Amino acid sequence: MPNKGLKVLVLNTNLYNVPDNLTSNIEDPCGQFTWMERELKKAERAGTKVLVAAHIPPGYFERFVVSPFYNEIHNKKYINLLNDYGDVILAHVYGHTHTDSFRLFRTDENDEVKSIAFIAPSVTPWLHSGGVNPSIRLYGYEPYESHITDFWQYFLNLTEINEHLNTQVSTQKIIPETDENLLAEKSRMYRSWASRPIQEIEPYLDSSNELEVLDYRNKEKKAGNLKARKRSRRSEGPGWKLLYRATDFYNVPSLKNEYMHSVYKRLKTDEDFFGQFYGYNTGGYVFETCDSKCKREHICAMGHLHNRDMEACLNQSISTEVSNYNIGKSLPSNATEVVSENQGSDIVKLLTVEQSTNKNTHVITVVCSIVFVFCAALIALFMIHPRNKYRVLRSNWRHSYEPIEGNVL
16 A cells, blocks of 8 residues: 655654763653654554654664663663554664664564664764764655665765875975975865765666656756766866665665565675675775674674663674674685775775684783782782781791781881
């Protein structure tokens, strides 16, 4: 049965964030859960679809699984409420993590996927460790469909831009040639490149339906202008480029629940596929390798939103939930370039993984030994100190402690 429109439900999920001490003990902060349920019921009765939009997603961050995003009572209520109305939800869109991933809203009783949450990477390159390439995502959907049909992920290659900046600045005469002036010129060039319109528009020019999203009033004029603009700017330096198109990379006809569930299952077993997915997680900038533990954390975060489910997933042996994975396992021993079909010559550099498990074990052992020796030294100094009330008397290899009479200077 066709849908009767789309409603966007914009939520303030910062209310449920663990660091928010003002709301941690409130069952329904600001009455938002009550309001959500009322709006979802209205959509269900009207036959409209709902797009859930919020900043912080539920569950855990795939790169830091120490604690969840939401307080446990809010996390459980949020997930259960949206699962109850999964049939009316088109999709969820979130940010906050600065990384590229997705989440499955699944029921506890079975493996049925009720809805899909897409997490888009950020424009800012900041990450708690390493960094990301600035990224912009464009979603596509048909007005009366029950799902997101596709999305196009664009990125700004900072490595390429920095190299180009250095080359451009070195060929220009900047007087006086001070660090401040050089930095100002680089900043000016960067702003001019970053502010350009997205260059890769070909996906929209292949289909009249998709072109309507850009300009339904004058298709031919719009297409001509886009092509001309792209040709005129091609020689001016780097800019926004298409990193990947979801349906092409995932190899699915659309982003329906069942198709995204199949993508999730494939990520668990296909090492090469997960390797490229991991590269896209930070907008094509890979600053560290991903071992089996790293992969398990990504997979668990995507498929387990409830706190206890996540803990159980992380505690499982790698062989039961996630196959033993090494991002460089099937690649040459040297640095490897993985090229996306959509990306052409734009590369994602994936370095081979060094087996770190034994190394980590040795480090922990050494640290524990140092701590033990340090504590033993402190105890020894305490016992022999002249102000200590008890002296150690050694006789026949036996230790006894006797109080010392009088004042101790």
